[in-house]
Each structure stands twice: as C-alpha cells, then as structure tokens.
Amino acid sequence: MREEEVVFTRVLLVGVDTGEEQDFEHSMEELKSLAEAAYKKPVGIIVQRMETVNKALYIGTGKVSEVREYAAQCEAEEIVFDNALSPSQIRNLARELELPILDRTNLILDIFAIRARTREAKLQVETAKLQYMLPRLVGMRENLSRQGGTGGSMSNKGAGETKLELDRRKIEHRISELKKELEAVSKTRETMRKKRSQSRVPQVALVGYTNAGKSTIMNRMVNLYGESSEKTVLEKDMLFATLDTSVRSIHTGDNKPFFLSDTVGFIHKLPHGLVKAFQSTLEEVKYADLLVQVVDFSDEHYRTQMEVTAETLRELEAGDIPQIIVYNKSDKCNMEDLPRRKGNQIYMSATSGCGIDDLIEMIKEHIYADLIETHFLIPYEKGGIASYLMESAVVRNKEYCEQGIRLEVECHRSDAEKYATYQCD
Ligand SMILES: Nc1nc2c(ncn2[C@@H]2O[C@H](COP(=O)(O)OP(=O)(O)OP(=O)(O)O)[C@@H](O)[C@H]2O)c(=O)[nH]1
Ligand SMILES: [Mg+2]
Known part of the structure; x- marks a missing residue:
C-alpha cells in the first residue's frame, strides 16, 4: 500500500494521569506519533487525572459520557487509550462508548504489521497479535459487532459462546502452527549466526x-x-x-x-x-x-x-x-x-x-582489544597456518626466508597461544 493511498482513521486519544509516570504529557505525545505511524489521524485528546485507574472502565465512570460526547463532536471513529487495557476494560468501554477501543499495544502491533517485510518479521508479528487477542476475544467481538452494526442479543448468547470457544481454538491452533514455522526460520538464522561467529x-x-x-x-x-x-x-x-x-x-x-x-x-x-x-x-x-x-x-x-x-x-x-x-x-x-x-x-x-x-x-x-603484536616463522609445509594468519590477522610485514614464511602480525591472543611453537623474535 502506498502512503498516499492510505485512508487515515479519525481517532480520539485518551490517557489517565495517575502521577506515577515521570512525564505523562510526553507519553501522550508519543501515543500521538504511534497513532500517526499506524495511519490514524488524532482528532482530539482527553486526559483524566486520578490516583488509581478504574478497574472496570480504566477511566472514571463520570468521564465516560464526556468521552462519548467529545468523540461524537470530533467525529472520531475509534478511541485509543494510552495504556494496555485489560480484556474486561476493553469489553466494558466498547459497550459504553459504542466505538472500537484500541490501546497502546494495539497501535504498536498495527505498526509492526504494516512494516513487517520479511517472512520472519511477519510470522513474529502475527504470533504477537494473536497472543494479544486471545484473552481479549470477548471485548474484540463487541468491537467488531459495533463496526458491523450487528450487536448480539440475549437469545443467541449460547451460540455466541460456542463461537467464541471455536475462535479461541482456531487461534490457539494457528499460534502453534506459527511457532513451528518460526522455529524453522530461526534455525536458519541461528545457522547463519553460527557461521558468522565461527x-x-x-x-x-x-x-x-x-x-x-x-x-x-x-x-x-x-x-x-x-x-x-x-x-x-x-x-x-x-x-x-x-x-x-x-x-x-x-x-x-x-x-x-x-x-x-x-x-x-x-x-x-x-x-x-x-x-x-x-x-x-x-x-x-x-x-x-x-x-x-x-x-x-x-x-x-x-x-x-x-x-x-x-x-x-x-x-x-x-x-x-x-x-x-x-x-x-x-x-x-x-x-x-x-x-x-x-x-x-x-x-x-x-x-x-x-x-x-x-x-x-x-x-x-x-x-580487537585482545590483538597482540607478535612475529611468527611458519615452515613452508605448514602453509595452512600461514594462510589462516594472513586472512585473520593484521599482517604488518611478510618475508619469505629459507626456513619458512616470517610474519609480523597483530593477531588474537588465542591464536598467538595456539601457534606459540612458531613464534619467533
Ligand atoms: N538532524 C539529524 N537527523 C538525524 C540524524 N541521524 C538520523 N537522523 C534522522 O532521524 C530519523 C530517524 O532515523 P533512522 O535512522 O530511521 O532511526 P532508527 O533509529 O533506525 O529508527 P527505527 O528504525 O524507527 O527504530 C531520520 O529522518 C533521519 O534522517 C542526525 O545525526 N542528525
Ligand atoms: Mg531503523
């Protein structure tokens, strides 16, 4: 997707300042940049100051109507909270505010999904997304049903629960598939890394x-x-x-x-x-x-x-x-x-x-702090050692003498010890 083709979703940003965070305002600024990086357009910010966040709603109960009204006023399509919300907070907020609810983690996951290019990054992002979704399925379903406009009624509650269980199993299955694939990819990376370290x-x-x-x-x-x-x-x-x-x-x-x-x-x-x-x-x-x-x-x-x-x-x-x-x-x-x-x-x-x-x-x-300066005299029949040193050490001088190749080098201490028998003055 080219950037000019992206449609920016209008979002309202909400934060609770409990006084615990050193620089709360900056955290909100950062949330704004995160929203932009996830192709969203922040259209308003609401901050509430209170000592402890509300367990059920994250914001205070009295603040809910203010957020709802402000969201309508600035025509927000989604509401983004500055912290990681619990599954029940998402569920309750979606019900009260009648708009999709996102938190900081959602934004970061979205950005990661947009940017991931390699197979490995894509697998990693999908795994993280599903793992994040799993405990929040109920709240998300309400988010989705709001978007689709088909809120569940009491009569199909049973069916909804079965569907939920089904979704959960599907996601768990997908996570285990992804993990297997990731293991294979990371083996390749490990092999490459081992090669580099060798x-x-x-x-x-x-x-x-x-x-x-x-x-x-x-x-x-x-x-x-x-x-x-x-x-x-x-x-x-x-x-x-x-x-x-x-x-x-x-x-x-x-x-x-x-x-x-x-x-x-x-x-x-x-x-x-x-x-x-x-x-x-x-x-x-x-x-x-x-x-x-x-x-x-x-x-x-x-x-x-x-x-x-x-x-x-x-x-x-x-x-x-x-x-x-x-x-x-x-x-x-x-x-x-x-x-x-x-x-x-x-x-x-x-x-x-x-x-x-x-x-x-x-x-x-x-x-290269452990490089030491030393001299070697490598007999001609030990050509392998001479070529190894020429490749891996910093060669200051090289001379072909009667007894062998004389090398003036800066090499690893371990190499100097390994080939100590060939060291000379
Ligand atoms: N003025 C100035 N700008 C810089 C300098 N170094 C990087 N930038 C700018 O800072 C921005 C971010 O640079 P990146 O190199 O993408 O930063 P990064 O650390 O790789 O960022 P992520 O990949 O997002 O973690 C770019 O617009 C750069 O041009 C610098 O020394 N001076
Ligand atoms: Mg970078």
Whole structure:
C-alpha cells in the first residue's frame, strides 16, 4: 500500500494521569506519533487525572459520557487509550462508548504489521497479535459487532459462546502452527549466526530507542565500507521504521572487519509479548560482542529513553554486553567541536557523517582489544597456518626466508597461544 493511498482513521486519544509516570504529557505525545505511524489521524485528546485507574472502565465512570460526547463532536471513529487495557476494560468501554477501543499495544502491533517485510518479521508479528487477542476475544467481538452494526442479543448468547470457544481454538491452533514455522526460520538464522561467529569476525549490534538514527548510522558505514552500497536499509523520521534485522559486513581495509546489525528500536511500554515474539531477530543483539547504543541527543527525553533501552536490554539478557554510547543528532544541539569523544561515548551526527570514522575506530578498538603484536616463522609445509594468519590477522610485514614464511602480525591472543611453537623474535 502506498502512503498516499492510505485512508487515515479519525481517532480520539485518551490517557489517565495517575502521577506515577515521570512525564505523562510526553507519553501522550508519543501515543500521538504511534497513532500517526499506524495511519490514524488524532482528532482530539482527553486526559483524566486520578490516583488509581478504574478497574472496570480504566477511566472514571463520570468521564465516560464526556468521552462519548467529545468523540461524537470530533467525529472520531475509534478511541485509543494510552495504556494496555485489560480484556474486561476493553469489553466494558466498547459497550459504553459504542466505538472500537484500541490501546497502546494495539497501535504498536498495527505498526509492526504494516512494516513487517520479511517472512520472519511477519510470522513474529502475527504470533504477537494473536497472543494479544486471545484473552481479549470477548471485548474484540463487541468491537467488531459495533463496526458491523450487528450487536448480539440475549437469545443467541449460547451460540455466541460456542463461537467464541471455536475462535479461541482456531487461534490457539494457528499460534502453534506459527511457532513451528518460526522455529524453522530461526534455525536458519541461528545457522547463519553460527557461521558468522565461527568466522571469528566480531559482531556489533546497533540498539536504542526508535527513531534515534540506528539505520542512518548503518547506512553511512555501508556506504563507506560495506561490500555493496546498494545494501542500505530504510531510514525514516517515523517510529519503528525498522522491523527486520539486517546484518552487513563492514570492511575497513585493515583486516579488522566486523558484522554490523540493525534491528527494531525500543519504546516506552513496549509490550512484553512483543519483545518475546521478536526474540529470534533480537538474538542478534544477545549474541553481539559489542553494542552500539544510539541516542537521539536532541530529544529532551533522551535520558528516559536510555533507561528504557537499558531495561529492554536486560529483558533480552543483553544487559552485560559492553557498550559504546553514541549521542547522535548532536548537529541539532548547537555544539561546537563535533565529533567529540569521551571514553566510550561519542557526540556525533549520522546525517552529516561527522564522527562516523571516529565511531568505527572506537568499535575496532573495542572488538580487537585482545590483538597482540607478535612475529611468527611458519615452515613452508605448514602453509595452512600461514594462510589462516594472513586472512585473520593484521599482517604488518611478510618475508619469505629459507626456513619458512616470517610474519609480523597483530593477531588474537588465542591464536598467538595456539601457534606459540612458531613464534619467533
Ligand atoms: N538532524 C539529524 N537527523 C538525524 C540524524 N541521524 C538520523 N537522523 C534522522 O532521524 C530519523 C530517524 O532515523 P533512522 O535512522 O530511521 O532511526 P532508527 O533509529 O533506525 O529508527 P527505527 O528504525 O524507527 O527504530 C531520520 O529522518 C533521519 O534522517 C542526525 O545525526 N542528525
Ligand atoms: Mg531503523
């Protein structure tokens, strides 16, 4: 579907500010961007301040008529809530407000469904959607019947329940089918990852909040040092532009290559089920030797976004992997002397390319930290060892002597130990 062909659904956004959230207004702003990314047009916002949300309706009972009237006034076709609603809340709200009810998770799932391109991403999204739907079937049916205008009457309640059971079984069956298919796909990914790790080329993963500039950084590196500059990925000012994990090899011409992967961005309140559903693509993150956390430094909420990233990484069991922090979009922050490097942090700009080479240097320093300088004298009959070293080590000098090939190299400590018998002065 081309974007200009999309019909935007008019939505009313509703949030409850319990005072618990650090920056509630920002969360509502983000909900607006999420709605837009899901091809919806926010036509109004209603916020209620109260200490605890209503168990049955999420909003207070008195607020319901206000929401209903305002929705009619701004001709909203759907109502979107800022939090994950319980199945009974969806059911009750749909009945009271007589419009389809969505929550933040629905929006994220919709965006993911629109963006998923590869088979794997599509399977993951469908699984997450069905898993989310399963406990909410009753509420959804009411949502659907409102859309179709055929509300169920008491007389066919029994039939409705049987149908519900049938739907539930169908969905469960589909989920188990999808899981099997996903297992097969993730095996292929695992094989590819194993191959990459056997090749001993270090793996680096770009991580961070959605829209921080991960794909832009990947593309700059691919354009400069990738095997083919056509292999760039989509970079766009939009939440969740990237859903499919891409891995590219970066060769900077000094025998210190690395694999770079770009994957789905994180967001505040990213549904747990979704993180789980994306486990197989996110394994690229889990097994990386180094993470490059990309931060949108021009966003006033960058600190909260870093906290969300840290939390999501912990959930992925990737919290202990060493990190480089990229304060990206620094061009928008009136900073002089860019790029600026401070230990494992760098202030830079991916769009202007300022700092890309420094970042690559930092990455190489990290992943090739265990390289040591040494000399080998490899007898001619051990040609295999010599060619292995020439491929995997940084060769400073090579000489063909009477006793064999003399190599001056920077190689992994483990290789130096393995071929210690051939080391020489
Ligand atoms: N001014 C400025 N804009 C940038 C910079 N880096 C990226 N952008 C813009 O920010 C937007 C998002 O960039 P992406 O690279 O798609 O961000 P991402 O982190 O991959 O986002 P998701 O895939 O949605 O998680 C795009 O419009 C980029 O052009 C930068 O250094 N400076
Ligand atoms: Mg991206």
